[in-house]
Structure formats: structure tokens, C-alpha cells
Amino acid sequence: HMDEQRELIQRELNDTLRAEICVAQLVDGAVMEVTLENVSAGHRFPTGASQDRRVWVEVRAFSADTPVYESGVVDDQTAVSDLSDPDLWQLRDFAYGLQGQPVHMFWDIAKLESTTIPGPLTFDRSSPDYFATHVKRRYPGADSTPNQLSVMPDRVSVRVRLRPMGFDVLDDLIASGHLDSALKQRMPTFDITSDGVNTVEWTLEASDDPLRGSKRELAGVLARCVTSVPQQN
Numbered sequence: 001h002m003d004e005q006r007e008l009i010q011r012e013l014n015d016t017l018r019a020e021i022c023v024a025q026l027v028d029g030a031v032m033e034v035t036l037e038n039v040s041a042g043h044r045f046p047t048g049a050s051q052d053r054r055v056w057v058e059v060r061a062f063s064a065d066t067p068v069y070e071s072g073v074v075d076d077q078t079a080v081s082d083l084s085d086p087d088l089w090q091l092r093d094f095a096y097g098l099q100g101q102p103v104h105m106f107w108d109i110a111k112l113e114s115t116t117i118p119g120p121l122t123f124d125r126s127s128p129d130y131f132a133t134h135v136k137r138r139y140p141g142a143d144s145t146p147n148q149l150s151v152m153p154d155r156v157s158v159r160v161r162l163r164p165m166g167f168d169v170l171d172d173l174i175a176s177g178h179l180d181s182a183l184k185q186r187m188p189t190f191d192i193t194s195d196g197v198n199t200v201e202w203t204l205e206a207s208d209d210p211l212r213g214s215k216r217e218l219a220g221v222l223a224r225c226v227t228s229v230p231q232q233n
Contacts, residue, residue, distance in 0.1 A: 006188065013162065013192045016041050017117075017228075019200040021059075021158050022216065023207075024223035030149040031138060031219045032069075032202075034059060034089075034158055038117040038133040039229075045117045046162065050093040051109070054166035056080050057089040059139050061153035069149050071139060072161070076189045079167035086144050089137045091115055091160075104169045156202040160192040200228035 018037040023030055034057060038045045046053040058072035071087040074080050080090065094113040097103040121129040140147050165187060173179035192199050207213040207224035214225045 010190060013190055014194065015039070016045060017160060017192055017199065019158055019160065019192075019194070020225055020227040021156055021200050021202040022218050022223040022225040023153065023156060023202055024218040024221045025152045026148060026219065026221065028148075028150075030152045031140070031147075032059065032061065032149070032153075032156060033136055033138050033218055033223070035134055035136045036091075036117060036160065037135075038119055041117075041119055043119040044114075045119070046091060050114070050116050051095040051106070051112065052104075052165045052169050053092050054080050054163040055091040056161055057091075057137070058157075058159040058161055059087075060157045061139075061149060062155045062157075063151050063153050065155075068151055068153055069140065072159075074161075077185075079171070080161075080163075081166060081168045087137075087139055087141045091117060104166075104172045154203065157198045158200050158202075159197075160199045162190045162192065163187060194228040200226060202226045 016039065018039050020035040022033045022035075024032075036057070041047055044050070046055045056072050056074075058074075059069070060067060060073065061069040071085055072080075072083070072089065074083055080088075092115060094115070095103050095109045096111045096113070097108050098110045103109055117135050118132045121132050124130060140149070167184065167187065170179060170184045170187060174181045174184065191197075194200060203226070204224065206226045207215075209226070211230040212227050214227070215222055216225060217223065
């Protein structure tokens, strides 16, 4: 029943988030912004032991099928914590010990810093609390070097990826003798998708779609946006 269980988990995950990607063309390049909205987790996302979860955002921009920007790209056998990526966006609780060092075991935790997405507080769109479930991240980051793309992409893919437990956590358990190393290979990596592949994908054509496309200000110019969920009038 493992395949059936995984299919049911995937179905639930796919309905959890709404994603939007906006791309603004500048005089000498472009910038992007990803918005994630927690629409159905019922509480914070990710749920459960968020210090053990590993949820991150993969962003890839292309020009004529050639990658011009990548963040959060990691294969299914590599710990996301191993990435050297200044723009990496993780959604989790970061756990630290008394000396400020990263820790994994709950008895070592002295402080938590959360980057999880809050659950819904209201369904009233006129209330400021409505937007508590919306979080945004600019790509490349404003403090990154360079802080913009050198060219305007013609396609941008976004995937929100999830591992129930991080490989770095499992490695600690293996090193202490509390976990069989063979079990690490069984830890799945889920992708929250709207089309079977991506959480959301941006193209100029898709941004003109009356149901999924829109326009708004970004970096002082009008950006074109695409959402994973059709707009409701």
C-alpha cells in the first residue's frame, strides 16, 4: 500500500499552497518574485516537527532553453543543507543550541527561528490579517551579487520541494547509532505541483491568460505574473 499512500500524500500536498511568480523586465535585465500562500494546511506550513522538515523553493529561469538563473537546485540524494546558495529559501524551523550552533535533537534546542507560513486567520479579503498567509521572496536577492538577471527570461519554473525529515537530521541519527543507514535512502522527496511537474511555471504567454495571469508593480516597473491557481473574480 506504499504507492497508494504516497499518491494520497501527494494529492494533499498539491492543494496546500498557491504559488505566483512575477517577472519584471528592467532596462538591463530582469528580476523575479515568488509568492507562496498557505491555502489549506489549516495551520502553519510545513506542519508537524518543522525543525525536522526540509521544505525549500527551487527557481530556474531560462532563455531559449539555456539556464540563466538557478536557486534551490538539489538532487534527491543530497541534503539541502549542503547547498551553498545565497538565495536559498527554506520553510522550516531552524534550531540552535546554547552556543548558537545548529542542532537537530530536540533536547539540544535552546532557540527556534521559524520561516514557516502561517495558517489562515480570516477569509475576509479586506482584513490585513488575510495576507498573513502570503510570503514573498525576490530572486536574485536584493543583497545578492548580481542582484538581477542579465537577460529577460522566456520561461521560469518554480517547484516547492519537501522532505519529511532532512538528510542532515538522519545523518545525525545514523552517526549516533540510532538509525540504520539503509533507511536514509527510503526518505522521499515530494514536489508540490499544479501540472504534475512544477508548482507554477511562468511564460509571457501564460501571463496573458485571463484566469492565471496578472500584472503588478515590482522593482518600480510593471511585472507580469502567473499563478498556480486560476483567479476568482
